[in-house]
Amino acid sequence: MTIVRALVFDVFGTVVDWRSGVLAEARDVESRTGVRADWAAVVDDWRRAYGPSLLEARRASAWRDLDALHRESLVTVLAGHSLALPAVEREALVRSWRRLPAWPDARHGLERLRRRHVTATLSNGHVALLIDLMRFADLRFDAVMSAQLAGSYKPDPVVYATAAELLGLAPEELGMVAAHGEDLVAAAEVGLRPLFVRRPKEWGPAGGDEPPHGLPGLVVAASFEDLANQLGD
Amino acid sequence: MTIVRALVFDVFGTVVDWRSGVLAEARDVESRTGVRADWAAVVDDWRRAYGPSLLEARRASAWRDLDALHRESLVTVLAGHSLALPAVEREALVRSWRRLPAWPDARHGLERLRRRHVTATLSNGHVALLIDLMRFADLRFDAVMSAQLAGSYKPDPVVYATAAELLGLAPEELGMVAAHGEDLVAAAEVGLRPLFVRRPKEWGPAGGDEPPHGLPGLVVAASFEDLANQLGD
Secondary structure (H helix, E strand, O other): OOOOOEEEEOOEOOOEOHHHHHHHHHHHHHHHHOOOOOHHHHHHHHHHOHHHHHHHHHHOOOOOOHHHHHHHHHHHHHHHOOOOOOHHHHHHHHHHHHOOOEOOOHHHHHHHHHHHOEEEEEEOOOHHHHHHHHHHHOOOOOEEEEHHHHOOOOOOHHHHHHHHHHHOOOHHHEEEEEOOHHHHHHHHHHOOEEEEEOOOOOOHHHOOOOOOOOOOOOEEEOOHHHHHHHOOO | OOOOOEEEEOOEOOOEOHHHHHHHHHHHHHHHHOOOOOHHHHHHHHHHOHHHHHHHHHHOOOOOOHHHHHHHHHHHHHHHOOOOOOHHHHHHHHHHHHOOOEOOOHHHHHHHHHHHOEEEEEEOOOHHHHHHHHHHHOOOOOEEEEHHHHOOOOOOHHHHHHHHHHHOOOHHHEEEEEOOHHHHHHHHHHOOEEEEEOOOOOOHHHOOOOOOOOOOOOEEEOOHHHHHHHOOO
8 A cells, every 4th residue: 555645634623623612702702792692503503504605616716715605604694593793793703713722632643643744734724714723723734735725625626636736745645634524535536545533522512423434445533643543653 | 014914935045055955965976976076066056057947937838846947957057067967866966955954043033933923935946845845954834835836936926926815915914034135026026025134155155145225125134033033023
């Protein structure tokens, strides 16, 4: 088997806990505005709107960043919950995606994985957002890569192929680390090695994604530390 | 004046000492092959071929990476010195651009500058090369950016404009850090703030570049530490 030389990481849900981070901001919004709601349900609905909004954005002619997509879907989600917030508070929620806590094992696990592998993000978040987020969470990657560099969004194959090209590697030399089956299935179709990390708290009480069935060569890890163990780092 | 939020760095000569690094490899090549030469003159000529080869590459239809350009210009330079080396040794020289020592003030200066500024490379080296180089020199930037992401080379204005766009900033919010006047003049034309760092040993006994004359708002620093002092970091 080809040696995996570089690891590219999905970010939201895989490296950082988007739900806790966005929910914390939503509760600050409630304190500031007095607008009461089931914020966990709002945040979960907002995240659920993500997939469809990316699909729609892929069909559009001009690439738009995640802030723009989040801004748009938030209005719809708030309306669905019969809520209204001032623009400045909606913007605070949009910006909260740059201030998300890392999962507890992420920093140390990444340091270990970085010793023998080139590491990079490969997120649908845009470069500017990812830089802010990695600075906030004090996470060190060798490079910040984004679907933005391919002018598309995962799971479009061009995103994974562009990452391999920028890293100067064959797709087989790249591992895709994600807590989501869809990402790994798409990456594997391009030739990347699928590395699933369980994040059972991603959706709070509703749990996390399960590893995809029947994906050849799939590695399943309980954490970044466990992944480092399994890769011999 | 607009606050500088991010700093983008030229790399070869500004962050790392290309001459010492490539010369060390050339001396290893001599030990391995017994081919004797004035290697300092060869290395300097190779570097001098860089500007013209970038200009020629900008006129070509397909973007090519620095390894490809270096590979090509090395053959010409060796022939000019009546030297011949096996392909494997020429390749060792091409690869030496990924193993260059940082200037002594670079690591600590960068750590200081990173506290209050987003930091990124902005080099004509391609992403894969820059990742290897920053891992070798153990330098931490928030992002690795390259002229490759704009499909061109500095001093093409599109390179600086693309960097600002990816960082989500206006050009005026970006400082360009370089030891070369041409880079700063071009960056300033796009609106970036020109920050000159003296590197008097860049060309060995032949010295380094002087700050460009009459560039409005030019900051001149003796090192990254001095730049951090001047920016109040």
